[in-house]
Amino acid sequence: MPKLIDRPTIQQLIQQADINDLLRYIEEAFIAYSSQKAVVPPVGTLTFDDPPGDVHIKYGYIRQDDYYVIKIASGFYENPALGLSSSNGLNLVFNQKTGVLESILLDEGYLTDVRTALAGAVVAKHLVPKKVSAIGIIGTGIQARLQLHYLKEVVDCKEVFVWGRSPKHAQAYKEEMSQHGFTVHMASTTQELARACNLIVTCTPSTTPLLYADQLQENTLITAMGADTLGKQELDVKILQKANLIVMDSSSQCQEHGEIHKAFKNGLLKDKKMIELGDWIMSPERSLSRGLVVVDLTGIATQDVQISKFVLDHL
Amino acid sequence: MPKLIDRPTIQQLIQQADINDLLRYIEEAFIAYSSQKAVVPPVGTLTFDDPPGDVHIKYGYIRQDDYYVIKIASGFYENPALGLSSSNGLNLVFNQKTGVLESILLDEGYLTDVRTALAGAVVAKHLVPKKVSAIGIIGTGIQARLQLHYLKEVVDCKEVFVWGRSPKHAQAYKEEMSQHGFTVHMASTTQELARACNLIVTCTPSTTPLLYADQLQENTLITAMGADTLGKQELDVKILQKANLIVMDSSSQCQEHGEIHKAFKNGLLKDKKMIELGDWIMSPERSLSRGLVVVDLTGIATQDVQISKFVLDHL
Numbered sequence: 001m002p003k004l005i006d007r008p009t010i011q012q013l014i015q016q017a018d019i020n021d022l023l024r025y026i027e028e029a030f031i032a033y034s035s036q037k038a039v040v041p042p043v044g045t046l047t048f049d050d051p052p053g054d055v056h057i058k059y060g061y062i063r064q065d066d067y068y069v070i071k072i073a074s075g076f077y078e079n080p081a082l083g084l085s086s087s088n089g090l091n092l093v094f095n096q097k098t099g100v101l102e103s104i105l106l107d108e109g110y111l112t113d114v115r116t117a118l119a120g121a122v123v124a125k126h127l128v129p130k131k132v133s134a135i136g137i138i139g140t141g142i143q144a145r146l147q148l149h150y151l152k153e154v155v156d157c158k159e160v161f162v163w164g165r166s167p168k169h170a171q172a173y174k175e176e177m178s179q180h181g182f183t184v185h186m187a188s189t190t191q192e193l194a195r196a197c198n199l200i201v202t203c204t205p206s207t208t209p210l211l212y213a214d215q216l217q218e219n220t221l222i223t224a225m226g227a228d229t230l231g232k233q234e235l236d237v238k239i240l241q242k243a244n245l246i247v248m249d250s251s252s253q254c255q256e257h258g259e260i261h262k263a264f265k266n267g268l269l270k271d272k273k274m275i276e277l278g279d280w281i282m283s284p285e286r287s288l289s290r291g292l293v294v295v296d297l298t299g300i301a302t303q304d305v306q307i308s309k310f311v312l313d314h315l
Numbered sequence: 316m317p318k319l320i321d322r323p324t325i326q327q328l329i330q331q332a333d334i335n336d337l338l339r340y341i342e343e344a345f346i347a348y349s350s351q352k353a354v355v356p357p358v359g360t361l362t363f364d365d366p367p368g369d370v371h372i373k374y375g376y377i378r379q380d381d382y383y384v385i386k387i388a389s390g391f392y393e394n395p396a397l398g399l400s401s402s403n404g405l406n407l408v409f410n411q412k413t414g415v416l417e418s419i420l421l422d423e424g425y426l427t428d429v430r431t432a433l434a435g436a437v438v439a440k441h442l443v444p445k446k447v448s449a450i451g452i453i454g455t456g457i458q459a460r461l462q463l464h465y466l467k468e469v470v471d472c473k474e475v476f477v478w479g480r481s482p483k484h485a486q487a488y489k490e491e492m493s494q495h496g497f498t499v500h501m502a503s504t505t506q507e508l509a510r511a512c513n514l515i516v517t518c519t520p521s522t523t524p525l526l527y528a529d530q531l532q533e534n535t536l537i538t539a540m541g542a543d544t545l546g547k548q549e550l551d552v553k554i555l556q557k558a559n560l561i562v563m564d565s566s567s568q569c570q571e572h573g574e575i576h577k578a579f580k581n582g583l584l585k586d587k588k589m590i591e592l593g594d595w596i597m598s599p600e601r602s603l604s605r606g607l608v609v610v611d612l613t614g615i616a617t618q619d620v621q622i623s624k625f626v627l628d629h630l
Contacts, residue, residue: 001321001421044359046374046383053414057372057385059361068361070372072385072407074414088414090407092387099368099389099403104419106316 003103005311010107013314014114019153023125025310026118027281029302030249032062034278039063040301043253045229051078054229060301061096067312068096071304073112085109087142091308105308115307116299117146119249119277120201120223123295125154126281127247129198129219132157136197138190138210138234140164140173143203143225148177151201161196163187164204191215202226202234213238216292223295227259235294237263244291246274253298260296318418320626325422328629329429334468338440340625341433342596344617345564347377349593354378355616358568360544366393369544375616376411382627383411386619388427402428402457406623420623430622431614432461434564434592435516435538438610440469441596442562444513444534447472451512453505453525453549455479455488458518458540463492466516476511478502479519506530517541517549528553531607538610542574550609552578559606561589568613575611 014022032038044057053076061068073089080086087109093102105111132155137144140162148160160182164170167186174184187193194200194215202210203225211222213236226234240246240263248254251274255264263269275283277295329337347353359372368391376383388404395401402424408417420426447470452459455477463475475497479485482501489499502508509515509530517525518540526537528551541549555561555578563569566589570579578584590598592610 004319006316039361039363041359041361044356044372044374046354046356046376048354048376048383048411051412055374055383055385055409055414057359057374059359059370059372061361061363068363068370070370070387074409076412076414079413082413084413084415088409088416090416092405094370094389094403096363097366097391098394098397098399099370099391100399101403101405101421106416 002101005103005105005315007106007108007110010105010311011110013311017310017314019150022118022310023121023153025306026115026303027122029300029306030122030278031281032278033250033300033302034276035282037063038302048076051076053077058299058301058304060305062302062305065096065305067102067305067309068094069301069305069308070094071112071301073109087113091304093308093312103312105311111307111311112299112304113142113146115303116143116225116297117150119297119303120147120225121150121154123223123247123277123297124151124199124221127221127290127293127295128155129221132199134159134161134197136187136193136200137162137203138193138200139203139226140166140169141203144173145177147201147203147225148182149180152181155199158182160184161187161193163190163193204234205232206234207231208233209236210234211239212236213242219291221293221295223297224259225297227296228257228298230257230261233259233262235259237268240272240294241268242292243272243294245293246272247277247280247293247295248274249277249297250300251276253300254296258296258298317416320418320420320630322421322423322425325420325626326425328626332625332629334465337433337625338436338468340621341430341618342437344615344621345437345593346596347593348565348615348617349591350597352378353617363391366391368392373614373616373619375620377617377620380620381411382417382620382624383409384616384620384623385409386427386616388424400424406619408623408627418627420626426622426626427614427619428457428461430618431458431540431612432465434612434618435462435540436465436469438538438562438592438612439466439514439536442536442605442608442610443470444536447514449474449476449512451502451508451515452477452518453508453515454518454541455481455484456518459488460492462516462518462540463497464495467496470514472514473497475499476502476508478505478508519549520547521549522546523548524551525549526554527551528557534606536608536610538612539574540612542611543572543613545572545576548574548577550574552583555609556583557607558587558609560608561587562592562595562608562610563589564592564612565615566591568615569611573611573613
């Protein structure tokens with residue numbers, strides 16, 4: 001019988017973990033992916049109309065590793081009205097040599113949230129401007145919280161500006177994150193936020209741009225987490241056109257359904273310098289000054305492999 | 316916490332079930348699929364080189380139903396040398412309205428075997444020649460056993476010819492199936508088998524044709540179960556060209572990677588009468604005389620949905 005690990009166990013394990021240790025696992029996810037050491041088929045998607053929902057199946061393995069992993073994550077957006085979380089899911093860990101199911105991580109979407117937030121911290125570690133004036137967070141949900149939690153370890157800055165569609169949610173965010181050592185300001189517009197911050201993380205399910213090129217400081221890192229399916233977009237296309245560098249977790253996924261996919265398909269990024277995150281981490285260029293950098297994260301299966309391994313290695 | 320159902324429980328439940336009840340569930344799988352009541356994305360596949368293995372992820376749902384299902388089935392072909400079954404897998408049953416994981420069916424591939432064999436019986440129920448002279452089984456594995464087990468319920472014939480590459484396995488098959496009321500003859504060639512049988516089921520992982528057009532009787536039903544991925548083929552292409560009717564579980568899957576895919580892509584089936592199994596079941600034509608009929612089964616997610624529902628409905 002496979003080992004069954006429930007959410008409270010997983011949550012406690014992750015919360016007590018050394019963040020640098022977690023970061024190493026996720027860094028390895030990007031390196032393995034970009035250096036062709038991983039096998040990652042296209043993401044499987046299942047959508048529902050009534051009530052609306054979607055399911056993503058991400059799966060794959062790192063060669064010569066112990067496991068292969070299938071990760072299922074769903075969003076059913078009317079769940080909160082029923083008193084249920086909109087997110088759900090689990091990670092299945094199989095033996096890579098025999099196909100035997102070894103562990104079922106009943107994380108209910110928690111590990112997806114964590115590995116997504118850790119990716120933001122990995123990005124900051126390798127691409128953040130030398131001096132961060134303030135951190136801008138666009139979005140006020142779980143991901144907005146976790147991003148800040150993990151950024152703490154890699155960015156020496158406690159000044160935070162937050163912007164969300166709902167001032168009530170932004171207020172709640174401010175109150176909560178202030179308790180974790182940050183000075184949180186509520187920005188009344190994204191323009192106000194962009195004027196103060198040179199590290200901006202967007203983590204909303206927006207389908208229309210929230211941030212514009214003329215709002216930005218010259219040396220700014222933008223990590224765009226939100227766009228993971230067709231139709232979602234957080235940045236005005238001029239930001240991509242203005243960027244000195246575009247970094248993607250997976251060029252195939254980003255070009256297919258990430259923040260950059262529309263601009264890419266419309267041929268607007270032809271002469272742009274674009275690189276995968278794993279390649280960037282391994283590249284000798286990475287200490288150079290960079291101007292405006294946009295990072296497009298869609299979430300890749302090796303992150304699910306690595307976060308699952310982290311749990312099993314630390315049980 | 317989701318309900319966890321282990322293989323012995325599932326196996327006992329299926330073995331004690333009314334076969335006609337099981338057949339109704341699987342018949343409904345084909346009807347729902349062909350009448351566009353189901354949402355079934357393309358099959359996900361993950362392959363391994365060392366040791367060789369493959370994983371299929373089939374997933375989807377029937378609209379207005381209670382569940383959506385993700386089925387994982389794997390084959391790791393060197394497992395038997397380790398004392399492990401080559402097949403493995405599980406069915407995950409989620410609430411279609413909330414995404415909550417309701418049940419984990421740890422069937423280790425058993426339900427895939429069963430729903431595959433039941434499809435063969437559904438085919439025979441709706442397409443078998445009026446008088447079956449003898450049943451021909453090509454293959455001697457688990458599927459060859461289960462096919463006969465479920466055919467018993469729909470075909471009034473106890474004469475069986477079996478052929479397999481290994482005479483030893485064919486002998487073991489003969490001995491085992493003889494205990495279930497069949498008179499089993501070992502055919503020394505597929506020609507001998509085809510001369511005696513007008514209901515032939517092929518269930519091998521062959522990549523080269525095992526059966527040829529000039530071997531067949533005029534009114535014969537061939538159910539080809541083996542070819543479910545690129546590269547597999549059990550029938551010589553002339554059989555498809557000669558067929559009066561070709562029935563597919565899923566036209567998209569069969570044309571992509573089923574028994575007929577090569578002939579289809581080479582344009583050899585252009586004027587052929589082809590229909591999906593679910594459409595055939597619902598069609599008023601289905602009592603007409605048919606000559607040579609070939610049925611191509613690749614296995615569809617609605618079968619996984621329905622067999623999972625059967626288990627949950629009969630727990």
